[in-house]
Amino acid sequence: MSRIPGRNFLFVPGPTNIPDRVQRAMVVAMEDHRSSKFPELSTSVLEDLKKVYRTGDGRVFIFPSSGTGAWEAALTNTLSPGDRLLAARLGHFSHLWIDMAERLGFEVEALEVDWGEGMPLGRVEEVLRADTARGIRGILACHNETSTGVTNDIGSLRAVMDACNHPAMLFVDAVSSLGSIDFRMDEWGVDLAVSGSQKGLMLPAGLGILAASQKALHSMQSATSRRCYFDLADMIAANATGYFPYTPALPMLYGLRESLDLIFEEGLDLIFGRHHYLAQGVRAAITEGWGLALCAREPACYSDTVSAVMVPGGIDAAHVIDVAFRRYNLALGSGLSKVAGRLFRIGHMGDLNELMLMGAIAGTEMAMLDVGVGVRPGSGVAAASDYWRSNDRVPKRRTGRAQQYYSGHSTGTVSG
């Protein structure tokens, strides 16, 4: 394919746009990763990632891998073959993690959920209460299900677990939320939190990132799953003096140092606020401007990092995506597996602002018009414009959604 002039508009839900400062920081000469100077860098990024995870007790691990590798590290370091897990299959990525767990020899009870819905906390509660033998060793949850644009309330999940007094470990996929949507590892009692470099951390793919609680680290001793590349014990031993067990991806570590600096300069809460503000504008464009539906059912679970847009009957979402890419140099995310062709996705995560999204909204609109979706020209931009012009980019701190399960509709269930 020949080059289309001008900048590509990248609005898949990861990888995200790399800020120039991070791009520059990665242009480094190679160096001895066993030098006396190297630990300065490695120690600083490992420590600072803990702040992004909002953990004090936990420990963070960086693997040269994708986020998928960190999924595997979370499972094999803490579980033994045959161990039972509970999960909800609410989209493509929760499905893939369940699939991985099964392939690695664990037994997964997967709650089937309509795609677009969130974690079924009531059913989770039922299963946990029924598990009187405490055979369930872990719960797998996607904080943000990237395929449907659904954010799950991990705080409430923890509340359910606590209410059931269930000792299972809480495994959370925070790949498309960490650094973009409020994530509170310690407060929510998350035991294993998986992420990657290419989303809210604003880097290329290439680093699998894992945070483990003390409880998770303790479970390593009894976990008999075979592991070597992803063995946390090797990492702990090498990290202790500031090194890695094998050659690290240097440009990525330098890029990470810079992206952490950017994050702390802006401030985590302001970043979460900005993501919400930008997401609200995008949702205004989709629902008010275009009159289309989101895949996510409930406003409470709308994702601030990705919106999955249902196309009208008779339209193939893949056609919208294809025209957007070929004619307008706009990359949108596609519908995966069960929802292929029925939705496209607009990522709104990372280093973004209003006008980048305006380009994406306008381009999506043109591509939809080109393939016969009857939206009114300019309607999406107008709705986003109205929202953004009447709201602050840095809104006041939203009240947390955590705890809403118990403070809300299902309190009865718990007290019952």
Next chain:
Amino acid sequence: MSRIPGRNFLFVPGPTNIPDRVQRAMVVAMEDHRSSKFPELSTSVLEDLKKVYRTGDGRVFIFPSSGTGAWEAALTNTLSPGDRLLAARLGHFSHLWIDMAERLGFEVEALEVDWGEGMPLGRVEEVLRADTARGIRGILACHNETSTGVTNDIGSLRAVMDACNHPAMLFVDAVSSLGSIDFRMDEWGVDLAVSGSQKGLMLPAGLGILAASQKALHSMQSATSRRCYFDLADMIAANATGYFPYTPALPMLYGLRESLDLIFEEGLDLIFGRHHYLAQGVRAAITEGWGLALCAREPACYSDTVSAVMVPGGIDAAHVIDVAFRRYNLALGSGLSKVAGRLFRIGHMGDLNELMLMGAIAGTEMAMLDVGVGVRPGSGVAAASDYWRSNDRVPKRRTGRAQQYYSGHSTGTVSG
């Protein structure tokens, strides 16, 4: 000022956005600019720039300077103090060139023109016809007056000169047109064509570029203006073997090599077509969408690289620009000198596409709304969308505007 997240939208009429390929090409280690290897690079860019100028006989010069330096080189190498020049003051940049000529000791007859109008060919013709002594040594013309968004018809100017049989040299400022708007040095008989690196050539500022006809080169012998840094004779001597008289700006030359490759890969005519197509969309947004007026009076002189937008009475254009920059990270051009506060400018030149402009249009609209300009939200984007969706990015070759002076309304004058 703290960093605003996301990408800056740069829509001043220069410097323009640098394509990633060019950005990369400039990341070079220094090297010996007198090595046996160096001439490969220097010779290739000097030769290829001739193609961009569409000159076979002419010679191109590259100075480490801004375009202003190339203005000076054009004048001092071909004229002697006291020499008479004819020019039209139709905007800030034509004014600055006239001012430079006067400071360098030349006598300029400046035709005063309302800003927004093009070169007054009828008045030029009168002056030339009246100059029976042939005392006018040169005519200064801005191909594209960046301050007003007016493109002048250099082909028709040449036709006027030819009709008058006047031997003056034709000096053309092609800074904001070269590589973006059709420019035909040989066909139009241009003697000195000035440009810079930071516009259609998609590079940072730092290179002043000058093309000189054989006639211009011949005039060097009698030109007694003092010159040294900008002396073409030194350049000719050094360039002959592929070198420069002083240390060249290496990253810029490597960047230029890459930008020339990009230009030839896309094709000059397709680039001009793309600029026209994009400009038409922007103009649709301004006039049809927002109902605002361009500074440029006649469609025939609308610039395909920059649009100057008149703001409604009571509004300060500087306010629009300030809000666009501070709130939306959008850089617009300001009104200069006589039109300060009365207009803002949207550059649409270089490596651009529809969605980059959509971001700019949406951002301009929001900024205007914020400061009280009563445009309808989404209207600009809708109008541009309509235009772009119903036209090809690569339109059929437009018929040249050259010659229209004589084939058009003023034929009578000529025949009279």
Next chain:
Amino acid sequence: MSRIPGRNFLFVPGPTNIPDRVQRAMVVAMEDHRSSKFPELSTSVLEDLKKVYRTGDGRVFIFPSSGTGAWEAALTNTLSPGDRLLAARLGHFSHLWIDMAERLGFEVEALEVDWGEGMPLGRVEEVLRADTARGIRGILACHNETSTGVTNDIGSLRAVMDACNHPAMLFVDAVSSLGSIDFRMDEWGVDLAVSGSQKGLMLPAGLGILAASQKALHSMQSATSRRCYFDLADMIAANATGYFPYTPALPMLYGLRESLDLIFEEGLDLIFGRHHYLAQGVRAAITEGWGLALCAREPACYSDTVSAVMVPGGIDAAHVIDVAFRRYNLALGSGLSKVAGRLFRIGHMGDLNELMLMGAIAGTEMAMLDVGVGVRPGSGVAAASDYWRSNDRVPKRRTGRAQQYYSGHSTGTVSG
């Protein structure tokens, strides 16, 4: 540590110096790794890596991981827990691979060898002949043992296996040889060849690279080792259409594209020749200039990518390395585990030339003098200079060392 002015001299045996062209190629904006354009890139690098491996039938896999990950992929995709392997522990990296195999549940018969010696082909032969039940499923061999500077003759190993008519798979670690020392996957009947990005491929660490023969691929079907992240089946399925099962490390892929271009432009044989020529100069400096011994015992196994230098008694090699780094900004490799303190290593692999090595030789010499090693100033440089000045950088093709086992001393054994 504050910055030491000037360039760091990086002479650890990996990561290696990144050529400017590769450095530039990695400065890329992120893009949709599921776009219709992406397969162009992925397919081209996968195909071209086969040429570097010199395999026609084999298949190449790229993982976001270090080379260690590719070690794991080689084992878990082809073996089942309890499977027996044969290996020789002849340095730190062969040790680590054995250790990994054991941790992953395989039974390894490890032949203990003095560090500095090569693969004990006679003993290998004995074991294979004794294995009449054909219980040994694979042989692990390091083509180039980076910790001792010993290159093993894989062609002769294959000849031994063939002579014994043994069906074991041949697993080869080619991490510090691929792209630097002649490697012939098909000719030598290698089944699994592991490499990484940060050595002869002249990239940062971050890609684990694995080539698998048809036989190895076939063994996947019966291999019951648990695997998911490194599952070749997922890769095969995704690569079939030009994609990856998870987000790839884009800058690395673009860098790999450029490094492959560089490799083919220079030519593999010329690259091997250059490595030999440069290594010979370094060895001249060490042995003739300084009068020191290499760790590698036999000239036939001297490595063309790394030289391990024994320090005189009473000297701590770590002291040399520390002074070299802190005072002269020179990074040397250290002695690992059994040989810690007794040797230091000079890497000479990747994008290198004489003068870079002269800096390293001079710096090593100064550091040795500073800590009391009694070498004559300038002696190393003089010896290397003599070698390089009297030899061509691109020597005639050396006759292969493969087959020398059988054509050499142990022919008798075979015929016996």
Next chain:
Amino acid sequence: MSRIPGRNFLFVPGPTNIPDRVQRAMVVAMEDHRSSKFPELSTSVLEDLKKVYRTGDGRVFIFPSSGTGAWEAALTNTLSPGDRLLAARLGHFSHLWIDMAERLGFEVEALEVDWGEGMPLGRVEEVLRADTARGIRGILACHNETSTGVTNDIGSLRAVMDACNHPAMLFVDAVSSLGSIDFRMDEWGVDLAVSGSQKGLMLPAGLGILAASQKALHSMQSATSRRCYFDLADMIAANATGYFPYTPALPMLYGLRESLDLIFEEGLDLIFGRHHYLAQGVRAAITEGWGLALCAREPACYSDTVSAVMVPGGIDAAHVIDVAFRRYNLALGSGLSKVAGRLFRIGHMGDLNELMLMGAIAGTEMAMLDVGVGVRPGSGVAAASDYWRSNDRVPKRRTGRAQQYYSGHSTGTVSG
């Protein structure tokens, strides 16, 4: 020419090697150079350059040009056609500046000096004393004559001028000294100090830099030389609010910001000390190791930024340079005009350390041996090694050489 593997060794006396940090800093997106944010950058570099010049009262100017442009700016802004200047022609660059002055219409009394000698202060004094009418308006001096490796004692020149009570302006070419050799604008009463970006400032060429004293600025009012591009008045007006009169070379300004940071982090005095220490090692290699002569006659005028090496009779220095470049990827400077073929030059300025120079010394030695210069292999490196190993990189502050003219041999003249 096809690519030679490995890094080029750049040892021409400018452009110099760009530190990675500066290289990275120049990878910037374009931005509006008239934005409200821009003055932060421009003001900070203009102010900080004053510290490098060691001037409090002076004003610094940055032009998009080479250093040659700054030569012209110095002359045309302060002088009128026909003005008389005094200069010494002691090398190629002092010759070029004299030539420029003549071409720009000034009358230059040029003291002819053997190349290799420094400024003839006694003859200067005679001329100044003889100029009772005070007709000499300025003295042109090269602080460091790059073509011969001679550093002139500007402090002593000022002392001569003061002793003669002569009001001429002092014009100094500090192109190859600023930021590398102690330069004291205010202390030495320098009126116009010319520099460029590509030497001690460790940037690519592209910025002409000029510092002007208050006396020089005052002289602008009466200076009638024609000027426009280089007119300091335009710069002063635009710089007042943090802008430039024409589009600035943005990457260069960002690079300059970083190079100034690097300079202040290391410290000017330590940088000068490092240059002296490195230069001493190079001179040890040349004179003690190889037994060759420097072009510079007196140790007092040996340049700490460049050494010009006389080749033995019968050898063409151009041949050494050619072999060094083609065979060893080493760029040496050539002999210019009068000394062409008789010397080659080794630059040792900017971001350098011992091992980079060791590569250059070893390469020069090999090239000399290849063309028949009978030096002993390793001798240069050994001599440099001896010097560097027995001296500190950061020597104690040397006593200034300024004033030595009067405190030394010619005191008598003054008191007479």
